[in-house]
Amino acid sequence: MSGRPSVVTGILRIAYAADPRATSAVLVLACVNALSVAASGLSVRQLANSSSTAALWLAVVVGAVAYAMIAAVLRVQHNLQVDLTERVDLVLSQRLFGLASRTPTLEHLERPEFLDRLSSIRSGTETLAGACWGAVGAGSSMLSLGLSVWLLTDVHPALALLVLLAVPPLVFSRRASRLLGQARDRMADAERREEHLHRLGTEAEAAKELRISQSHRVIGARADAYWESATAVLVRAQGRAALWQAAGWGCFAVGYVGALAFVAHLVARGSGTVGDLLMVASLSGYLRMQLQATVTGASQLAEGRHTMRRLWWLEDHAERQSHTGTEPAPRGLTRGISLRGVSFTYPGTDNTILREIDLELRAGSTVAIVGVNGAGKTTLVKLLTGMYEPTAGEIAVDGVALKRLDLDAWRARHAIGIGDLPRADDPDAVARAVESAHAQAVVDRLPAGLDSQLGRIFDGAELSRGQWQKVALARAMMRGESLLWILDEPTAALDPQTEHDLYERFVGADSAGRGAEGAITLLVSHRFSTVRMADHIVVLSDGEVAEEGTHAQLMERAGPYAELYGTQSRAYTAAQDS
Numbered sequence: 001m002s003g004r005p006s007v008v009t010g011i012l013r014i015a016y017a018a019d020p021r022a023t024s025a026v027l028v029l030a031c032v033n034a035l036s037v038a039a040s041g042l043s044v045r046q047l048a049n050s051s052s053t054a055a056l057w058l059a060v061v062v063g064a065v066a067y068a069m070i071a072a073v074l075r076v077q078h079n080l081q082v083d084l085t086e087r088v089d090l091v092l093s094q095r096l097f098g099l100a101s102r103t104p105t106l107e108h109l110e111r112p113e114f115l116d117r118l119s120s121i122r123s124g125t126e127t128l129a130g131a132c133w134g135a136v137g138a139g140s141s142m143l144s145l146g147l148s149v150w151l152l153t154d155v156h157p158a159l160a161l162l163v164l165l166a167v168p169p170l171v172f173s174r175r176a177s178r179l180l181g182q183a184r185d186r187m188a189d190a191e192r193r194e195e196h197l198h199r200l201g202t203e204a205e206a207a208k209e210l211r212i213s214q215s216h217r218v219i220g221a222r223a224d225a226y227w228e229s230a231t232a233v234l235v236r237a238q239g240r241a242a243l244w245q246a247a248g249w250g251c252f253a254v255g256y257v258g259a260l261a262f263v264a265h266l267v268a269r270g271s272g273t274v275g276d277l278l279m280v281a282s283l284s285g286y287l288r289m290q291l292q293a294t295v296t297g298a299s300q301l302a303e304g305r306h307t308m309r310r311l312w313w314l315e316d317h318a319e320r321q322s323h324t325g326t327e328p329a330p331r332g333l334t335r336g337i338s339l340r341g342v343s344f345t346y347p348g349t350d351n352t353i354l355r356e357i358d359l360e361l362r363a364g365s366t367v368a369i370v371g372v373n374g375a376g377k378t379t380l381v382k383l384l385t386g387m388y389e390p391t392a393g394e395i396a397v398d399g400v401a402l403k404r405l406d407l408d409a410w411r412a413r414h415a416i417g418i419g420d421l422p423r424a425d426d427p428d429a430v431a432r433a434v435e436s437a438h439a440q441a442v443v444d445r446l447p448a449g450l451d452s453q454l455g456r457i458f459d460g461a462e463l464s465r466g467q468w469q470k471v472a473l474a475r476a477m478m479r480g481e482s483l484l485w486i487l488d489e490p491t492a493a494l495d496p497q498t499e500h501d502l503y504e505r506f507v508g509a510d511s512a513g514r515g516a517e518g519a520i521t522l523l524v525s526h527r528f529s530t531v532r533m534a535d536h537i538v539v540l541s542d543g544e545v546a547e548e549g550t551h552a553q554l555m556e557r558a559g560p561y562a563e564l565y566g567t568q569s570r571a572y573t574a575a576q577d578s
């Protein structure tokens with residue numbers, strides 16, 4: 001976290017970025033407030049001690065203006081702060097979203113450590129926004145405290161000791177805030193689990209399965225248990241924090257009463273005036289308020305510091321994850337994509353998922369990856385799309401290491417997922433993509449065609465699984481100039497005709513419309529009737545390449561592929577016979 005500003009500066013910078021004018025206004029008002037408090041104390045003394053009518057009037061006017069300023073400034077400052085807190089909250093949420101989504105790799109989103117901190121900050125953005133005002137309030141109160149103490153020492157130097165009364169509440173409340181911050185970290189994991197289970201119970205898709213399996217009660221009870229364990233941690237911490245705070249204020253109360261008794265004693269002895277006593281009583285009252293504001297501000301700041309450090313940790317983590325490749329992706333492929341000794345272990349785990357993979361994905365070919373569940377097929381796809389970097393070995397695109405390529409440019413050159421945002425409003429491109437994915441019938445049945453809102457939760461039309469899959473395919477088809485088409489189980493919910501037509505386009509002989517020169521189609525599938533059409537088939541087993549070749553070569557070898565193929569075709573024939 002080197003090179004970071006102080007936490008207060010960091011927090012104030014966020015507020016300034018959210019609204020520079022309002023932040024400056026709050027800072028100025030905080031100073032005006034501090035001066036007004038000192039002026040009001042001074043006016044009380046002058047009222048009791050003034051020897052002329054003019055001095056009396058001056059004290060009255062100064063006092064009235066000071067009191068009016070305190071009341072008005074506090075209200076305006078409060079309103080500004082409420083508004084600014086919301087903006088700071090928004091700025092922070094945007095920053096978190098950016099951190100989570102703009103990091104080019106996926107690693108952070110699958111790491112509990114990262115997710116816990118993300119969740120802890122998400123629940124703490126308001127604290128951080130509040131901490132801005134805590135810092136301003138604490139600064140203003142300390143200024144006003146300094147002025148008040150300076151006036152008090154005019155009565156008797158020993159009264160400067162009153163400032164020491166600030167120490168126990170400050171120190172103890174800092175300890176209380178640290179306890180609360182630590183508790184929030186400890187509860188983040190349980191909170192995340194509770195949130196996940198809660199979502200399961202409220203999302204239609206999962207709710208169906210929960211109802212049928214009658215597991216909603218068990219899931220509900222588990223969610224409750226996580227909730228209770230999280231709140232138990234917080235409640236315990238809050239209890240201990242309250243005790244520390246009470247101890248701090250107890251010390252202050254004793255000192256405060258002592259100071260008043262001391263000045264009363266001075267007045268009784270004749271070494272002080274009634275004006276002094278009134279000023280000490282008035283300033284001590286403010287002193288308590290200022291201290292309270294300082295302590296509240298300091299504890300908000302301490303909580304904010306905790307959240308801010310977490311935010312910096314996330315930023316540093318995202319920075320470390322950032323991909324440094326800058327070379328542009330090629331426009332077409334001449335040699336293809338090669339994998340040399342590629343091994344991979346998911347971060348934070350010990351299991352090697354892919355081991356020493358050597359593969360050649362020839363330009364212009366269709367390659368099918370097969371293997372039992374968990375063999376590592378999707379993991380290989382994640383490496384090819386740059387979601388993760390190999391732990392060892394290298395992936396090269398036409399001889400250029402993937403890690404040297406600009407990942408955004410590379411992703412713009414492979415089709416999987418969201419489609420082509422820049423062409424989203426191009427009606428011809430959209431129509432062609434819909435047609436290629438055989439999704440026209442789906443669009444025709446929608447109430448407003450392509451302009452229809454989809455998804456029941458947004459009050460839109462609901463689609464079947466297969467129809468959703470066609471929509472996803474159409475999105476992928478938007479990338480007309482892709483170098484790499486990745487079809488990871490794209491047809492699980494498609495009807496046979498659509499599946500057949502799709503593979504005709506990608507895998508069959510008529511694959512001319514696949515886009516860029518030398519484009520490769522990578523197909524991950526459990527359907528061997530489709531797989532057999534590929535130019536090259538790779539069988540993954542337990543993270544290793546068990547065998548590779550064409551359908552005919554692999555059948556002749558009578559190895560794992562022939563066995564899997566035989567099992568599936570026998571099952572299919574038996575199903576047709578019955």
Ligand SMILES: Nc1ncnc2c1ncn2[C@@H]1O[C@H](COP(=O)(O)OP(=O)(O)OP(=O)(O)O)[C@@H](O)[C@H]1O
Nearest residue numbers: 110346349353371372373374375376377378379380
């Ligand atoms: N994010 C992750 N963190 C840790 N391990 C993971 C992660 N994702 C997958 N794995 C593990 O990696 C192994 C391979 O998973 P992968 O999804 O690549 O298999 P697959 O061959 O695509 O399986 P399927 O045919 O079921 O889709 C599995 O054992 C899985 O538990």
